[in-house]
Structure formats: C-alpha cells, structure tokens
Amino acid sequence: MTAPAAQPGQHEPAPMPVLLYSEAEEDLRAAVRALLADRADAPGVIARVESDTPYDPRLWKALAADIGAAGLLVPEELGGQGATCREAAVVLEELGRSVAPAPYLTSSVVATATLLALAAQEGPVVELLGDLAAGRRTAALAVSFSAPAADEAQPASAVDGRLEGTVTGVADAATADVLLVPTTDGLYAVGTASDGVTVQPLVALDLTRPLATVILDGATGVRVADAASAVPAVGRGLLVGAGLLASEQLGIAEWCLGETVRYTRERHQFNRPVGSFQSLKHRMAQLWLEVVSARAAARNAAGALADGSPDAPLAVAVAQAYCSGVAVHAAEECVQLHGGIGMTWEHPAHLYLKRAKADSIAYGTAGRHREVIAELAELPAP
Amino acid sequence: MTTTTPVDADEVRRRTHELLASHPPATTDRTDFLKARFDAGLAWVHYPAGLGGLDAPRALQQVVDTELAEAGAPDNDPRRIGIGLGMAAPTILGYGTDEQKERFLRPLWVGEEVWCQLFSEPGAGSDLAALGTRAVRDGDTWVVDGQKVWTSSAHVARWAILIARTDPDLPKHRGISYFICDMTDPGVEVRPLRQITGEAEFNEVFLTGVRIPDSRRLGPVGDGWRVAQTTLMNERVSIGGARIPREGGMIGTVARTWRERPELRTHDLHQRLLTLWVEAEVARLSGERLRQQLVAGQPGPEGSAMKLAFARLNQQISGLEVELLGEEGLLYGDWTMSRPELVDFTGRDAGYRYLRSKGNSIEGGTSEVLLNIVAERVLGLPPEPRNDKDVAWKDLSR
Numbered sequence: 146m147t148a149p150a151a152q153p154g155q156h157e158p159a160p161m162p163v164l165l166y167s168e169a170e171e172d173l174r175a176a177v178r179a180l181l182a183d184r185a186d187a188p189g190v191i192a193r194v195e196s197d198t199p200y201d202p203r204l205w206k207a208l209a210a211d212i213g214a215a216g217l218l219v220p221e222e223l224g225g226q227g228a229t230c231r232e233a234a235v236v237l238e239e240l241g242r243s244v245a246p247a248p249y250l251t252s253s254v255v256a257t258a259t260l261l262a263l264a265a266q267e268g269p270v271v272e273l274l275g276d277l278a279a280g281r282r283t284a285a286l287a288v289s290f291s292a293p294a295a296d297e298a299q300p301a302s303a304v305d306g307r308l309e310g311t312v313t314g315v316a317d318a319a320t321a322d323v324l325l326v327p328t329t330d331g332l333y334a335v336g337t338a339s340d341g342v343t344v345q346p347l348v349a350l351d352l353t354r355p356l357a358t359v360i361l362d363g364a365t366g367v368r369v370a371d372a373a374s375a376v377p378a379v380g381r382g383l384l385v386g387a388g389l390l391a392s393e394q395l396g397i398a399e400w401c402l403g404e405t406v407r408y409t410r411e412r413h414q415f416n417r418p419v420g421s422f423q424s425l426k427h428r429m430a431q432l433w434l435e436v437v438s439a440r441a442a443a444r445n446a447a448g449a450l451a452d453g454s455p456d457a458p459l460a461v462a463v464a465q466a467y468c469s470g471v472a473v474h475a476a477e478e479c480v481q482l483h484g485g486i487g488m489t490w491e492h493p494a495h496l497y498l499k500r501a502k503a504d505s506i507a508y509g510t511a512g513r514h515r516e517v518i519a520e521l522a523e524l525p526a527p
Numbered sequence: 528m529t530t531t532t533p534v535d536a537d538e539v540r541r542r543t544h545e546l547l548a549s550h551p552p553a554t555t556d557r558t559d560f561l562k563a564r565f566d567a568g569l570a571w572v573h574y575p576a577g578l579g580g581l582d583a584p585r586a587l588q589q590v591v592d593t594e595l596a597e598a599g600a601p602d603n604d605p606r607r608i609g610i611g612l613g614m615a616a617p618t619i620l621g622y623g624t625d626e627q628k629e630r631f632l633r634p635l636w637v638g639e640e641v642w643c644q645l646f647s648e649p650g651a652g653s654d655l656a657a658l659g660t661r662a663v664r665d666g667d668t669w670v671v672d673g674q675k676v677w678t679s680s681a682h683v684a685r686w687a688i689l690i691a692r693t694d695p696d697l698p699k700h701r702g703i704s705y706f707i708c709d710m711t712d713p714g715v716e717v718r719p720l721r722q723i724t725g726e727a728e729f730n731e732v733f734l735t736g737v738r739i740p741d742s743r744r745l746g747p748v749g750d751g752w753r754v755a756q757t758t759l760m761n762e763r764v765s766i767g768g769a770r771i772p773r774e775g776g777m778i779g780t781v782a783r784t785w786r787e788r789p790e791l792r793t794h795d796l797h798q799r800l801l802t803l804w805v806e807a808e809v810a811r812l813s814g815e816r817l818r819q820q821l822v823a824g825q826p827g828p829e830g831s832a833m834k835l836a837f838a839r840l841n842q843q844i845s846g847l848e849v850e851l852l853g854e855e856g857l858l859y860g861d862w863t864m865s866r867p868e869l870v871d872f873t874g875r876d877a878g879y880r881y882l883r884s885k886g887n888s889i890e891g892g893t894s895e896v897l898l899n900i901v902a903e904r905v906l907g908l909p910p911e912p913r914n915d916k917d918v919a920w921k922d923l924s925r
Contacts, residue, residue: 163819164819406907406908410907410909417909418908420908420909421908421909421912422911426902426906426908427895427898429902429908430898430899431898433832433905434835437832438806438836441812441815442812444812444816445812463805463809463812466802515798515802518801518805519797519801522782522804523786524782524785524786525792526792527792
C-alpha cells in the first residue's frame with residue numbers, strides 16, 4: 146500500500162498513512178464478525194465469564210487458526226499470514242465490539258510483535274512464532290497490563306538461568322502456554338506449566354480479560370534475547386499493543402453507541418421514544434463525533450505501525466490519549482441512557498463498561514500518553 | 528471499470544498542458560488566463576462540458592490544480608469568492624435554466640462577479656424556513672420587501688442568492704421561492720453590522736421594493752426550501768472540509784507561544800494544552816480521513832462532524848491562548864470598526880481569535896442544530912414532536 150503523495154509546499158513530518166479500510170480488510174471484518182456473532186453472543190459471554198473457562202477453545206481455534214487471525218503480523222515464511230497491523234487492528238475492532246474473551250491482543254499482537262522485533266531467522270523464537278501464528282499455543286508478555294509503552298522496569302531477575310520475581314497484573318497469563326519474561330539478564334520464554342512458575346488468577350475489573358500474578362521461583366526457560374536487545378523488543382511489543390488497543394477501544398465505543406441508539410429508538414416514555422428528546426439525542430450525536438474521530442486516530446496508529454513510519458510513537462500516543470476516553474465515555478453513556486436495565490447484570494452494557502475502563506489503564510493511561518506527546522511534540526512541562 | 532468515463536487523469540493533464548502552452552501564465556493577463564481555463568473545462572472538472580468542466584470525476588481536479596500551481600498559474604482567489612463558488616454555483620448548476628448557467632457561472636468562477644447570500648433574517652436564524660421577506664408577483668417580475676442579516680460580502684457583491692416567501696398561506700417550508708437578486712437594484716440597501724470583535728465582517732441588507740425578473744428565479748415557485756438545501760449542504764462542506772497540516776490551525780499558534788515563552792507555562796495550562804493538542808491532531812486526522820474518502824469516491828456523513836469539532840476546538844484553543852498570555856491577555860489589538868474583505872478565523876491577536884471563534888458554533892448552522900441533524904439523519908433517531916409543520920406560515924407565532 147502506498148500513502149497518498151503530500152501536497153507541494155506542505156511540511157509533513159512523515160507521509161500520511163492510508164486511513165481507509167481496504168476490501169480485504171472488510172472481508173476479514175465480515176468473517177470475524179460472523180464468527181463472533183455465532184460463537185460469542187452476549188448471553189454466552191456473560192455465562193462464560195463466571196465459569197472456570199472464560200476462554201472458549203473452539204472460538205479461539207476458529208479465530209486464530211481457521212480465519213488465520215493469530216498469524217496476521219507474522220511473515221509467511223515463519224508460518225503466518227504476512228499481513229500488517231492494519232488487518233490485526235480490524236480484528237481488534239471486532240473483538241472490541243463483541244467483548245469476547247480471547248487472548249488476541251496479548252498473544253497475537255503484543256507477544257508476537259515482541260518476538261518479531263528480535264528478528265530471529267531460526268531457533269526457539271521462530272518455532273514459537275510459528276506456533277503462535279497457527280494458534281497452537283498462546284503467549285503472554287510478563288509485564289503488568291498497566292505498563293505504558295515506555296516503561297522499562299524489570300521486576301524479575303535471572304541468575305545462572307534461574308528466574309526469580311513476582312509480576313503483578315499480567316493479562317491472559319492464566320491461559321497462556323508460554324510467558325515472555327523480561328529480566329535483568331534479557332528476555333526468557335518460560336512455559337507456564339514448568340517448575341517454579343506459579344500463575345495466581347486475580348479478580349479483575351474487566352471480566353472478559355483475566356489477570357494473574359506470575360510468581361517465578363527458580364524457574365528455567367529459554368533465553369531468547371540478551372538484555373540489550375530485549376529492551377527495544379519489549380518496547381516494540383508494548384508500542385504495537387498500545388497502538389492496536391485503540392482499535393479495540395473504537396470497537397467498544399461503536400457497539401455502545403449503536404446499541405444505545407437502537408434502544409432509545411424503541412424505548413417509550415412520556416408517550417414517545419426517549420431517543421426523540423434533544424437532551425438524549427445530542428449526547429448520542431456527540432458520541433458519534435467521538436467515534437468518527439477515534440476511527441481516524443486508531444487507523445492512523447495502525448497505519449503508522451504498519452508502514453514502519455518514524456511517526457509511529459507519536460501516532461500511537463495520540464490514539465491512546467484520545468481513544469481511551471472515547472471508549473469509557475461511550476460505555477458510561479450506554480449505561481446511563483439505558484436507564485435501569487443498563488445497571489443489571491443481565492444486560493451486557495456492564496461488560497463493555499468494565500472492558501473500556503480497564504482498557505483506559507492498559508498499556509498506559511491517557512495521561513501517560515500525553516506525557517509522551519509532550520516530549521515528542523516538544524511541548525515541555527513548566 | 529471506468530470505460531464509460533471519457534476523461535481520465537492523462538487527458539486532464541494533456542488539456543492542462545495545452546492551456547499552459549496557449550496561455551503562458553507569465554505573459555497572459557490574469558483574467559484572460561482564468562477565462563481560458565474556464566473555457567478549457569479545467570475550472571471545475573466535475574462540472575458539465577461548456578460550463579467550466581469536463582464531466583470528469585471530481586478527484587481529477589487535484590491533477591489540474593497541482594499542474595497549474597507548479598507552472599505558477601494564477602488562481603481565482605477562492606477565498607474572496609467563496610460564497611459564489613461554494614454555494615451559489617452548485618445551486619445554479621443543480622436548479623438553473625440553461626440561460627442562467629450560461630450567464631452566471633463563468634463570471635462567478637473567474638471572480639468578475641462576487642456573490643453573497645440573502646438567507647438569514649432577524650426573525651429566522653436556526654428556524655430559517657420561518658423567514659418573512661416577501662416576494663409578490665407583478666406580471667413577469669417579483670417585488671421583494673424584507674430584511675436580511677449576517678450577509679458577508681454584501682457591500683462588494685454583484686449578485687445574491689435570495690430566498691423569500693411567495694405564499695404565506697402555505698406551511699412555512701412550502702411557500703418559499705429561490706431567486707437571484709441584483710445587488711445594484713436601487714431597493715437594496717447594505718449597512719455594516721458591527722460584531723463583538725469590533726469589526727464589521729457582515730452586513731444587514733434591507734430590501735425595499737426590489738424588482739426581480741421571473742427569469743432570475745431558481746427552481747419552481749414554492750420549491751425554494753428544497754433548492755436551499757443544496758446551498759446549505761455545500762456551505763457546511765466548505766466551512767469544515769479544508770485540509771490542514773499538523774499544528775496547522777489555531778493550535779499551532781499556541782504551541783509556538785508555549786515553546787518560545789517558557790515563563791508563561793503552568794502545570795494546569797500544560798495539561799489543558801496537551802489535551803487540546805491531541806484533540807486538534809485527531810480532528811486533523813478525521814479531516815484527512817474524510818479527504819481520503821472523497822478521493823476514493825466514498826463520501827460519508829463525517830463532514831458534518833468536522834464543523835462541530837472545529838467550532839469547539841477553535842473556541843477552546845483560543846480561550847486557552849488568551850489565558851496563557853496572562854497580562855497580555857488583558858489587552859486587545861484594536862477595536863476600531865473596519866470592514867475586512869476576507870474572513871480570517873486565525874488572523875490578528877489571541878483576543879480577536881477568541882471572540883471571532885464564538886461565531887464558529889453559530890454561523891452555517893448552530894452546533895445545536897447540527898447535533899440534531901447528526902442524530903436524526905445519521906443515527907436515525909426520531910425527531911422531536913413539532914407543531915409548526917402543517918400550519919400556514921401566516922398563522923405561526925413570531
């Protein structure tokens with residue numbers, strides 16, 4: 146894909162990415178949406194989140210392997226689809242729309258992008274990437290889900306190949322087959338079933354994305370990167386994660402707006418649809434503006450990451466600083482404009498509210514991303 | 528895919544080179560060049576052949592504009608004739624007779640004749656369809672009496688697009704007709720309207736016994752409201768649709784002040800600046816996405832979002848800027864009454880920008896009305912119950 150040529154006389158820091166969806170992306174969207182409608186409807190998701198198996202293995206196999214979504218970021222020669230962040234972002238929009246529990250963001254995006262950044266041609270990294278791309282295994286990067294892209298703190302240490310330390314708030318660790326553990330001695334791939342690894346599930350605000358504490362007590366694994374190459378690789382994984390999270394947030398906001406419009410057109414009070422009151426319709430129109438803007442910001446981040454643009458860190462920070470608030474606002478309005486039914490456990494609005502609020506912390510809050518912008522755009526604090 | 532389209536990018540480029548060869552910009556009079564460009568169909572390529580266009584896809588205009596800009600050719604100063612280009616022309620094209628199109632479009636595009644818009648009235652703002660300016664038929668002529676307001680360029684305009692009531696016994700939307708009004712008619716009086724910035728960018732226009740031949744009516748008698756929708760749709764596009772580079776709007780001015788004057792910085796202002804910077808950047812990206820949609824031939828309803836977003840952003844950013852300037856924010860450049868020929872939202876000092884941007888959420892449809900339009904036409908939400916649609920205009924309260 147090529148970006149449109151800049152107009153003469155304009156000084157753009159980087160070429161503008163394509164912000165539209167291609168036909169192939171729309172086809173991918175249709176396939177994912179049909180699958181999720183079939184396998185992850187709202188009552189099913191609500192029933193599942195309180196069970197012992199929040200993830201539906203059949204759904205994951207269909208999404209990851211049959212549709213091939215897990216391998217989108219992975220080059221074909223490594224067993225993937227050879228697509229880009231643009232396509233993965235479309236999958237995340239749909240996963241946001243359905244709040245289906247699936248380790249896509251954590252395994253197929255963050256862990257995969259981290260491993261890809263190591264640029265290995267053979268060996269355990271390539272083998273693991275092949276498994277992740279085929280959906281045979283999933284991996285989780287063992288850092289807190291709240292860590293912003295720029296955070297380089299290492300809670301785990303490795304001495305003579307034995308890993309020690311506790312990492313809190315790791316998303317999708319409980320279901321992952323492999324943990325990618327950044328340590329003082331580089332990046333390790335550690336099987337979650339191996340000795341010295343304990344994964345303790347936490348009670349998470351977002352019911353659809355399980356969190357866990359990872360305790361490493363003399364665990365061993367494969368060292369896939371030394372300390373010098375681990376830091377940028379993890380940074381890349383978290384940057385891609387933050388950038389594509391914006392697309393998930395867009396999907397959440399879209400669903401919340403669409404469902405609120407649908408409901409307020411049908412719900413009658415005072416002998417008229419409540420959606421005919423200006424005080425309500427202005428709030429929904431405002432949300433629509435935010436969704437339109439969030440789409441531009443999210444597509445720009447996905448496009449900048451896909452194009453390898455030097456502008457990507459700023460594009461990601463802008464998308465996160467903006468889309469986090471839009472998803473939360475849409476979910477909060479969804480609950481409020483639904484009235485009493487929106488407060489019930491039975492109605493799925495709470496799943497979106499919880500996902501949106503948790504996502505606003507994931508990979509750094511909007512405030513943390515604004516701090517990044519202050520630096521990148523040269524707008525320093527006093 | 529485009530086998531039925533006779534004109535492609537190569538053909539447009541060929542015709543542009545032909546124009547440049549027959550009328551070298553360096554040695555051709557500006558108006559002569561513009562007339563030749565119009566006659567070559569390169570004025571607005573999506574217009575019909577013979578009326579300044581080639582019946583070509585709109586996206587091909589970029590090819591012409593780029594080639595001509597590179598050759599240093601003069602343009603028609605679109606900012607000076609924005610109402611003609613953006614509103615009068617599409618309406619004349621859509622509803623005008625062949626004679627009207629022949630007579631008006633060329634001098635309009637070339638800039639020989641400036642246009643203004645006689646729509647809003649003191650008693651008909653958001654409820655434009657309630658307008659009370661009367662047009663009464665007298666044989667082959669209409670006699671117009673009434674008052675219009677917020678008319679930019681009225682003092683320099685040769686022609687006006689005008690809507691007036693032709694049948695007060697019908698409900699308000701059905702008794703309106705659309706005219707082309709000669710601004711040199713002795714019954715037209717233009718008075719400057721001074722606004723909160725101190726200057727008079729707009730006018731009030733008093734119409735007293737103005738005589739308009741029936742041949743200058745646009746569209747059928749009583750169909751003026753529908754005709755006016757074409758005008759208003761294009762107005763919103765022209766207010767919100769321009770492409771801007773990063774930090775290209777008001778945010779750029781504030782960001783420069785922030786960088787150059789560290790003594791003004793506070794933590795509170797920093798947080799608010801960053802939030803607005805993000806929103807301005809996202810609005811820019813939304814505008815760019817809309818532009819890409821138009822180029823790809825997939826226009827969406829997102830254009831109406833742009834005007835709403837820019838109105839709010841301009842107000843918040845200029846408000847922040849006045850505050851950032853501290854003691855200087857207590858001052859104002861100049862309250863002297865003047866009549867600028869061009870509207871400039873970003874010019875002059877911060878105080879001016881703060882005051883002028885207050886109009887951004889009023890002109891071209893208030894933000895409140897636009898939110899209704901988005902809610903009802905884009906989201907499909909039901910309208911408010913109304914008691915003014917089936918009542919004769921003369922029986923409405925006012």
